[in-house]
Amino acid sequence: MRMCSIIGGVLLTIMLTNVNLAHSAQARIFLGTYTNGRDIKGIYTCTLDLATGKLGPVELAAEEVNPSYLAISPNGKFLYSADEGPHGRVTSFRVEPGGALTKLNEHDAGGSATCHVWVDSAGRNLMAANYGTGSFSSFPILPDGSLGNRTAFVQLSGSGPNTSRQAGPHAHSVYTDAVSRFVYCCDLGTDNIWIYKDDAEHGAIDVASVGTAKAPPGAGPRHLAFHPNGRFVYVNNEMGLTVSVFKRDANSGALSPIQVISTLPEGTAHAASTAEIAIHLSGKWLYVSNRGEDTIATYAIGRDGKLTWIENAKAVVVMPRGFAIDPTGRWLVAGGQNDNRIAVLEIDRKTGRLSPTDQSEAVGSPVCVIFGQATGKR
Numbered sequence: 001m002r003m004c005s006i007i008g009g010v011l012l013t014i015m016l017t018n019v020n021l022a023h024s025a026q027a028r029i030f031l032g033t034y035t036n037g038r039d040i041k042g043i044y045t046c047t048l049d050l051a052t053g054k055l056g057p058v059e060l061a062a063e064e065v066n067p068s069y070l071a072i073s074p075n076g077k078f079l080y081s082a083d084e085g086p087h088g089r090v091t092s093f094r095v096e097p098g099g100a101l102t103k104l105n106e107h108d109a110g111g112s113a114t115c116h117v118w119v120d121s122a123g124r125n126l127m128a129a130n131y132g133t134g135s136f137s138s139f140p141i142l143p144d145g146s147l148g149n150r151t152a153f154v155q156l157s158g159s160g161p162n163t164s165r166q167a168g169p170h171a172h173s174v175y176t177d178a179v180s181r182f183v184y185c186c187d188l189g190t191d192n193i194w195i196y197k198d199d200a201e202h203g204a205i206d207v208a209s210v211g212t213a214k215a216p217p218g219a220g221p222r223h224l225a226f227h228p229n230g231r232f233v234y235v236n237n238e239m240g241l242t243v244s245v246f247k248r249d250a251n252s253g254a255l256s257p258i259q260v261i262s263t264l265p266e267g268t269a270h271a272a273s274t275a276e277i278a279i280h281l282s283g284k285w286l287y288v289s290n291r292g293e294d295t296i297a298t299y300a301i302g303r304d305g306k307l308t309w310i311e312n313a314k315a316v317v318v319m320p321r322g323f324a325i326d327p328t329g330r331w332l333v334a335g336g337q338n339d340n341r342i343a344v345l346e347i348d349r350k351t352g353r354l355s356p357t358d359q360s361e362a363v364g365s366p367v368c369v370i371f372g373q374a375t376g377k378r
Helices: 002-024
Strands: 025-033 042-049 059-063 067-072 078-083 089-095 101-108 114-119 125-130 135-140 152-155 171-176 182-187 192-199 211-214 221-226 232-237 242-248 255-262 273-279 285-291 295-301 307-314 320-325 331-336 341-347 354-362 366-377
Touching (some): 067 366, 078 101, 114 171, 171 221, 182 221, 192 221, 211 255, 221 273, 232 273, 255 307, 285 307, 285 320, 295 320, 331 366
Parallel strands (some): 067 114, 273 320
Antiparallel strands (some): 025 042, 078 089, 114 125, 125 135, 221 232, 242 255, 273 285, 320 331
16 A cells, blocks of 8 residues: 555656656757768757747857767756768767767767667666677766767677678667666667676676567668566567567566567558657557658557557658657657758647647757757747
């Protein structure tokens, strides 16, 4: 009875926090881009009014070359970028009032085309995935937010049936579970989700794989999302335009496949590929962006973890790559790589469906969207 009261109190606190945010605050947005050395210069920032969905003006936060993916520390004080290029790098920044970023340091990521970064839930380690060379690495996060020397490196191996895209491994993303016991790496090149034991205290990874989970042959797993209850994992397959659903064993880290579902309605012409995947904070809905069709596939999540397709909503932007859901769960902000802007869609809190708004802002080649912390009262 006492436990029910505690849980009820926690849920009430979360609900009241979200209500207060929605009526009194803005959220900080950071945007990763592909730079061109001229008008697109690095990481950009703006704000989102959590009550109205109104975007503030977009400003340059820090100059950086091809910061194509971003991650923020749990306390919102530090930001990290994957600097995608022939010589992959990871870079750390301190987040200043107003959203400006002060560069702290950078490190060689250990491979090429570094395309994804992830901060563990305790803010102790940064993981980085190297697409070009099919590897991933780990760096300790120091007390001042800067990165220490690399403490772990894992080289993947193998290939897949698509000879033009899967001649070798291509680590597309890397994650840790909520308590940092296991590392999960989506490998587009081998159709594997590799699973390793994590030693977060020392920034170490057991290089002997615990196991793998498989996407369909030639599907190309790209990104991953954990359900808030920790029991299910969802992977969007870039080339297969599908979502693979897995049941997760918290003790062993193992993933057991339970469903594969298309990101396109039956009879729809084939789109180019999927890009981002995210789960609503309520745990009720899942979203995946389809490049080419320029939509965001929306699904209901059942109690058994399986997905039921709801709609493919127009993303409003062209070539939707990265997107993110705001801290209250009311707004989704999508980046259009090919029309150089971001746009706000409203999430129906009863159905999960997306509706366009009149809010958009220009920014060159936005390919990653993340939220920082709420910035305070208006």
